[in-house]
Amino acid sequence: MFKQLGLIGCGMMGGSFALALKQAGLVRRVVGYSKSPSTTARARQLGVIDMEAPSALQAISGADLVMLAVPVAATESTFRAIRHLVNPGMLIVDVGSTKRDVVDAARRTLKHDLEAFVPCHPIAGREAAGVENADPRLYADCSVVITPIERTDKAKIEQARQMWLALGCGDVRLMTPHEHDAAFAAVSHLPHLLAFALMNSLAAQPDGDQYLSLAGPGFRDFSRIAASDPKMWRDVLIANRHEIGTQMQHLQRALAMLDKLIAEGRAEELERAINHASHARANWRLRPAGPG
Amino acid sequence: MFKQLGLIGCGMMGGSFALALKQAGLVRRVVGYSKSPSTTARARQLGVIDMEAPSALQAISGADLVMLAVPVAATESTFRAIRHLVNPGMLIVDVGSTKRDVVDAARRTLKHDLEAFVPCHPIAGREAAGVENADPRLYADCSVVITPIERTDKAKIEQARQMWLALGCGDVRLMTPHEHDAAFAAVSHLPHLLAFALMNSLAAQPDGDQYLSLAGPGFRDFSRIAASDPKMWRDVLIANRHEIGTQMQHLQRALAMLDKLIAEGRAEELERAINHASHARANWRLRPAGPG
Structure with missing residues (x-):
């Protein structure tokens, strides 16, 4: 159970994650941020998030769970934007479809808080983008690949694994980013x-x-x-x-x-x-x- | 309404055609032939055909409708095998996915009975081959392309068109083989x-x-x-x-x-x-x- 999810990227993937966590009773509050303010507003109207944050940094303030659901090329700038509030108590995950670039971006930006980041790729998706297409069932029955690096905290890997299983994912496996x-x-x-x-x-x-x-x-x-x-x-x-x-x-x-x-x-x-x-x-x- | 279908090729495509015709009440009797005798026997056991023919030629004896549902490379040898019993009173159709080679094979073999052949391609199919996978609904709602040549009998084109529509095809259109x-x-x-x-x-x-x-x-x-x-x-x-x-x-x-x-x-x-x-x-x- 998490107190607060900081959701960065309130599109179809991120929105579905927030809805799934809520539906499973795994989170108390969701604070969301999207690059486009209209997306963030729409996410709140739809009940996908509970509160709009004006920046990525503010979205993670007070969060014990952080989800990055942004196009993978935006990973590095997102880590850079939030790193001053990243702390070892958090679990940070993502949903990126590529992992070497995401892990490299984390290495370059998070440095001593790198162990809090557990790189994830849930093998789920659909064509229709946008928060309107968020679906709490998106991750049910899907497989998730976790690609930890040597610095990733073992306990956080387990925490991430349990979280995906609690969302109904049928299979969580570990691989190297390569x-x-x-x-x-x-x-x-x-x-x-x-x-x-x-x-x-x-x-x-x-x-x-x-x-x-x-x-x-x-x-x-x-x-x-x-x-x-x-x-x-x-x-x-x-x-x-x-x-x-x-x-x-x-x-x-x-x-x-x-x-x-x-x-x-x-x-x-x-x-x-x-x-x-x-x-x-x-x-x-x-x-x-x-x-x- | 046809008196007798001569079905050459009792696989998934041909078998589905026979079942669809029967279910629509469009044919009284189906005589079938397949290269493999065990397929022909199985087609009769399954009720796809009413009578087994020992050759392609005998399958079309007495037929007013002939369906060729063989791999397209077997078209020419099949026409050659049946041409002595082909007559202008028959409607001959096929389900081949290519049409220039089929039309060329018909030109080379049928000669003066060429007008009886209306080349057809119903855009339907599924992966599973074999008469066991024949399905009377295969052609329902599908499109059919008819590729007549100059010698094709206009009345037979219309007869073929009406037949496909009666099987539930949503759209029948004419194109050149090319x-x-x-x-x-x-x-x-x-x-x-x-x-x-x-x-x-x-x-x-x-x-x-x-x-x-x-x-x-x-x-x-x-x-x-x-x-x-x-x-x-x-x-x-x-x-x-x-x-x-x-x-x-x-x-x-x-x-x-x-x-x-x-x-x-x-x-x-x-x-x-x-x-x-x-x-x-x-x-x-x-x-x-x-x-x-």
């Missing part, structure tokens, strides 16, 4: 990049609109992530560009292999290669069992 | 190729399994089509390789543009480019309204 970024480049960042590129490729063609009008359920699902929040993804793609580049090379190799079989009409080998992909996908399961 | 293949290369075949490549790329990496264990709902939807039927997609990718190649070039251009912005850290322009993709996707709607 392992995390490599894995998510492969299964999240690269797919997003491909989906963005596909939409832009269609939009650039004179017949693109006609093509889109014929697209079916396969396209619907494949391209869903292209509708994701541009500000968040701008930062993720830049922050994790090296790992994404590595994954792009792996993908281009796999594509070139398929291309060659197609161009040469090598039907049997092509079927084997597709079969390989099809089996891999058919055997994969979302873990833990999510909602649909 | 327009069809270009459009589907863009919105279906290329996405499938990318999804296959992504799965193979992950499988080829030593840490691929760990990466996959972390994948979330975005990956689930993006990669769903990778589980599609290998035999069907082997044929589609080879049959439509030129249009897919063109679409791959467009995609690579869009990817290279994003890559450049990412590599150079041009955050504002990158956000604009993602915003473009995100808006395009958010404004797109599956048409007609399908089942979720």
Whole structure:
């Protein structure tokens, strides 16, 4: 149970976290701050936060729990803004989709209070951004990756783990920031990049609109992530560009292999290669069992 | 209302068609043939067909409606097998995902009975292949593209159109085979190729399994089509390789543009480019309204 959450970033991710904590009875009071005053005001109107703070620093005053839910490129400036009120009694968490840059930002800014920060990545999200789309169920049944560094306080890691489990997360695991970024480049960042590129490729063609009008359920699902929040993804793609580049090379190799079989009409080998992909996908399961 | 359907290919697509026709009360009797005798037997056990035929030719004997639901590369050999019993009184349709190769195969084999063949592509499907997965609702609410050629009988086009509408299809439209293949290369075949490549790329990496264990709902939807039927997609990718190649070039251009912005850290322009993709996707709607 926390006395006060200092929420920095009252968007969909941060707002959902505040609502989930409240619904679980895990927090008494939520003080929120967003860069845009209208977002902060809207968050209070919607009952997502109890009190508006005029700055990030004031949002964490008196807090025993601090959540950073800002685009990852804003992590360093946010830590800089709050560090004078950071103290070892606090638990500070984030929801950033990249972790090496976030951890580096914390090292550069928090210095002797670094142990209070437990870097977290809940694997949850939806396309619709904004506090209006905050949902107390967002983190239920999701997995959370915690990426501590050597200086992170062991007791705080456990406290963060218990908090996510209390919000209904089905699975909390520890990884290094590097392992995390490599894995998510492969299964999240690269797919997003491909989906963005596909939409832009269609939009650039004179017949693109006609093509889109014929697209079916396969396209619907494949391209869903292209509708994701541009500000968040701008930062993720830049922050994790090296790992994404590595994954792009792996993908281009796999594509070139398929291309060659197609161009040469090598039907049997092509079927084997597709079969390989099809089996891999058919055997994969979302873990833990999510909602649909 | 048809007296007898001659079904060639009793898999998921063909089986669903037979069940849908029966459920709509549009056919009295279904005679089926599949290359694998065990599939044909299973189709009869499941009530998908009423009678097993020992050959494609015998499956169409006495039929006034013929459905070809075979992998597209088998179209020519199938037409060749049945052409001695094809007659101008029949309506012959197919469900192939590519149309130029299917139409070419019909031209080469049917010759003076070519007018009886109305090339169709219902935009429906699911990953799970096999007659066990046949579903009378598969074609409900889907779109159907008909790609007639100059020799196709106008009255048969209308008959095919009415048949699909009677099965609940929300939208039947006419296109040339070329327009069809270009459009589907863009919105279906290329996405499938990318999804296959992504799965193979992950499988080829030593840490691929760990990466996959972390994948979330975005990956689930993006990669769903990778589980599609290998035999069907082997044929589609080879049959439509030129249009897919063109679409791959467009995609690579869009990817290279994003890559450049990412590599150079041009955050504002990158956000604009993602915003473009995100808006395009958010404004797109599956048409007609399908089942979720």
